[in-house]
Amino acid sequence: MALAIPMGLLSGCGGDDDDDNNDDILDMGPVVTKFSFDIRFASVDPAEDQFTLINLGTDMVDVSNYVLCSRLVYTVGSAPATLDQLDVVLNDLLLEPNETVVLKGFSINDNAADFAIYLTGTTAPNGFANDEFIVDFLQWGGSFRSGQGREDEAVSAGIWESEEFLEGNGPFTSTATELNQRGSEFWEGG
Numbered sequence: 001m002a003l004a005i006p007m008g009l010l011s012g013c014g015g016d017d018d019d020d021n022n023d024d025i026l027d028m029g030p031v032v033t034k035f036s037f038d039i040r041f042a043s044v045d046p047a048e049d050q051f052t053l054i055n056l057g058t059d060m061v062d063v064s065n066y067v068l069c070s071r072l073v074y075t076v077g078s079a080p081a082t083l084d085q086l087d088v089v090l091n092d093l094l095l096e097p098n099e100t101v102v103l104k105g106f107s108i109n110d111n112a113a114d115f116a117i118y119l120t121g122t123t124a125p126n127g128f129a130n131d132e133f134i135v136d137f138l139q140w141g142g143s144f145r146s147g148q149g150r151e152d153e154a155v156s157a158g159i160w161e162s163e164e165f166l167e168g169n170g171p172f173t174s175t176a177t178e179l180n181q182r183g184s185e186f187w188e189g190g
Helices: 151-157
Strands: 039-045 050-055 067-069 087-090 100-104 113-118 134-140 172-174 187-189
Touching: 039 113, 039 134, 113 151, 134 151
Parallel strands: none
Antiparallel strands: 039 050, 039 172, 050 100, 067 113, 087 100, 113 134, 172 187
């Protein structure tokens, strides 16, 4: 399967050479490779603010700078919600094929929320509104609608169904084992 990469998504690093810090890393725009979309949520436990990612692809993927979003929140404290800002509970952020990593430390709404992971380099707020940057998504609770989360982007990207919510408050476990398995029908729990 070939992955079409829209022109303009592959960009070089921004910023100037006189800057000795890394403040401009997220300004370079999303980094898209053929492996970017191989990453999926394997489980989400909102009550524990813990989740598991899995690499369903055939090559190693570094997920250190993938970015989280839940109910339009994109930060951990004042920093962008990149995975390297979280506590790694099990394994590491370099995922071999079929390997998982368990992470904790991003505040997830227990009762009704969405939860999405975006490509490295996605920035708030406009990058999150682009359906080409969203990697995986789920939502539960059913008490919020468009404008309060990223359902529209997930539906447009073809990874979720409009107004589909997982029942209950979790924990949720994905049953997807192949890259083409997307949406609420591949989740259980609640």
